[in-house]
Amino acid sequence: GQQLNQSPQSMFIQEGEDVSMNCTSSSIFNTWLWYKQEPGEGPVLLIALYKAGELTSNGRLTAQFGITRKDSFLNISASIPSDVGIYFCAGQLLRDDKIIFGKGTRLHILP
Amino acid sequence: DTEVTQTPKHLVMGMTNKKSLKCEQHMGHRAMYWYKQKAKKPPELMFVYSYEKLSINESVPSRFSPECPNSSLLNLHLHALQPEDSALYLCASSQGGLEETQYFGPGTRLLVL
Numbered sequence: 001g002q003q004l005n006q007s008p009q010s011m012f013i014q015e016g017e018d019v020s021m022n023c024t025s026s027s028i029f030n031t032w033l034w035y036k037q038e039p040g041e042g043p044v045l046l047i048a049l050y051k052a053g054e055l056t057s058n059g060r061l062t063a064q065f066g067i068t069r070k071d072s073f074l075n076i077s078a079s080i081p082s083d084v085g086i087y088f089c090a091g092q093l094l095r096d097d098k099i100i101f102g103k104g105t106r107l108h109i110l111p
Numbered sequence: 112d113t114e115v116t117q118t119p120k121h122l123v124m125g126m127t128n129k130k131s132l133k134c135e136q137h138m139g140h141r142a143m144y145w146y147k148q149k150a151k152k153p154p155e156l157m158f159v160y161s162y163e164k165l166s167i168n169e170s171v172p173s174r175f176s177p178e179c180p181n182s183s184l185l186n187l188h189l190h191a192l193q194p195e196d197s198a199l200y201l202c203a204s205s206q207g208g209l210e211e212t213q214y215f216g217p218g219t220r221l222l223v224l
Contacts, residue, residue: 033212042115042201042215043154088153098167099213101153 006089006102013079014110021105022073023089031092032065032072033099038085046087047074076107084109115216117202123222126192132219134185134202143185144213145177146201154201154215160185192223 006023013019023032031050035043047056049065049072056063062075072091076083089102115136124130134143142161146154159167160179174196176188185202199218205211 031212035215040218040220042117042199042203042218045212045214048212090153098156098159104151104153 004089004091004100004102006105008105009103010106010108012108012110015079015081017079019076019079019083019107020073021087021089022071023091023102024071025091026070027093028069029072029091029093030069030097032063033090033092034061034063034072034074035088035090036085037088037104043088079107079109081109083107115202115204115214117200117216117219119219120217121220121222123224124189124192125224126194128192129188129190131189132187132200132202132221134187134204134216135183136204136214136216137183138204138206138214139182140204140206140211140214141182142205142207142211143179144203144205145175145185145187146203146215148199148201148218150198158187189221192221194223197221197223 004023004025033048034046036046037043047058047063052069053067054065060077086104086106088104090099118133144159145157148154156169157171158177163179174191178186199220201218202216203213205213
């Protein structure tokens with residue numbers, strides 16, 4: 001089946017640092033989504049992207065829908081302890097297709 | 112009300128038990144979903160209900176039986192589960208169909224003994 005390649009798999013950073021993660025695919029996607037999941041909770045939608053080239057911010061988070069429609073990135077600026085969690089990218093190949101999830105990026109913040 | 116709720120939060124059951132997971136949303140969303148998530152893995156789609164009709168069944172074993180009594184409620188009936196079915200079961204909803212963004216509930220953590 002279709003796959004999203006999400007990287008990095010995990011990150012260890014200092015508080016205050018900026019974070020960048022991305023997802024790529026060999027297929028063209030119509031929608032890119034970024035979710036955050038904390039232990040024992042369901043994924044929470046952070047940013048949804050619907051147009052190639054779209055750059056959207058949500059507070060300290062910024063995500064972009066790649067021009068080729070085969071990739072997306074998520075940046076977190078000035079990380080804080082509550083940013084800890086697993087970040088999943090997700091995409092839809094077609095407008096009426098199911099969501100495909102990346103394997104997640106686990107973010108750790110060092111004291 | 113902008114959330115999806117799920118009950119129970121935790122469930123332990125034996126392989127001969129029958130139990131049900133419940134999901135509720137009052138956002139007027141017309142599509143609801145069941146996902147299964149194993150530890151350190153992304154969610155995997157199980158079922159999709161669109162306008163109260165089952166539209167997608169991802170080849171899920173019959174020991175999992177979904178039910179959509181109305182547009183706000185989604186149940187997942189469990190019977191004769193196996194230990195490998197232990198996982199976090201997530202419900203999600205979207206305003207329209209699959210083309211709309213999905214919002215997730217907190218999940219039910221299931222342990223099958």
